[in-house]
Amino acid sequence: MPDTIAQLIAALPILEGLNAEEVEQVAGCSRNVALEAGQLLFTEGSRADACYLVRRGRVAIELHVPGRGGLVIDSVETGDVVGWSWLFPPYRWVFDGRAVAPVGAVAIDAACLRAKAEADPAFGYRLVQRFAAQMMRHLQSTQLRLLDVYGDGSAGHATG
């Protein structure tokens, strides 16, 4: 028998530690989605009205550069959340999100989840804590990549 949406959500590492009631709260705003490789989840400038939790596959975060196409600046792997624009005003995507392999994801209606979080701040805090931890990991990864440690040898190497 296929898993219920609540079971799928409970199995996601990012939401680990939420109690059964909280998982049901999230499930009430969620649906299961499947995307083919190459399909766009969202595009730059569009309304960030859903949060995607990747159950399998990979989503590339792209930025379109005129004359060069969609440069890939980050990727979201199994177990991770795609973007955070749905969490903060003005709720607008800053990048494109594209499935680069067949993707199975839980799509959460952002307005629905935000309303539940505001109605129950303790739940909201526990939720934001989990998303903020992912955000921190991506931010640190980005900061370290800015160093260009594999670059010309001036950063990161101790010889010289």
Place this chain on the structure above:
Amino acid sequence: MARPATPPAEATPARRALTPSRYRLVGRRRETDDTFTLRLTPIDQPLAAARPGQFHMLTAFGIGEAAISVSGLASPAVDHTVRAVGAVTRALCGLPIGGVVGVRGPFGTHWATEELDGSDVVVIAGGIGLAPLREAVRALIAREGGGGGRLSVVVGARAPDQLLYEEDLWRWREAGAHVRATVDSAPPGWTGAVGLVTTLLDAVPFDPARAAALVCGPEVMIRVVAAALVDRGVAASAIRVSLERNMQCGGGLCGHCQLGPLLLCRDGPVVPYGGRVARLLQERER
């Protein structure tokens, strides 16, 4: 007039270690825009066989010397993967086939893969850091057939066209290793991972309680990776890292390669991360 007798130069071990043997460049393979794998065969008496993780001092005659890890062992030939970043490495990469290179060594400690039977081994390499790990991975693949633990290889590079040894990565995958690659950023069409090597660790299958890790790359990357592995429950003593410092003599004589109490040409480059090395890497050198 009779010439005064000069005592013959003694071939002491120290003198031998400081005198380059001549090797001939018999093959050059372009790995990336600035990185080449050079195959050398001995002209003089071959040097002792190197172990994976050890390095040679390579001389570009008339230019200078640089420490370069052994990236392939096909006795008596030996491979070195060189990234052209300065005078010596540029000269080595630009040498014509048939040209002569000076080789000293092998120097330093090695990955000691023979001690890892039964462990889940996670190999993590960034950039040119895959070069000293290549022969270690080959040894660990051979071990896989012998019913050892799981092997995972995670490599990071600046961009897809900077990934080293793509054919090897496929071969290692086919041989059963879990191989993942990630880049700092990528052109359109790239379907692989983008991000720091640590972002792939969650997807790597290993049991922290019986895991060992071999890590090589820029020192900043080594620190971040080692910390992430410890966070995942891997014992710091089970993490081996390969460290770089400026090498001159290669034989523990000059002190150029000092890291605290360690001389990395002798006590390294491969050292256990746990204990004093973790502390030394936190110290701010000037």
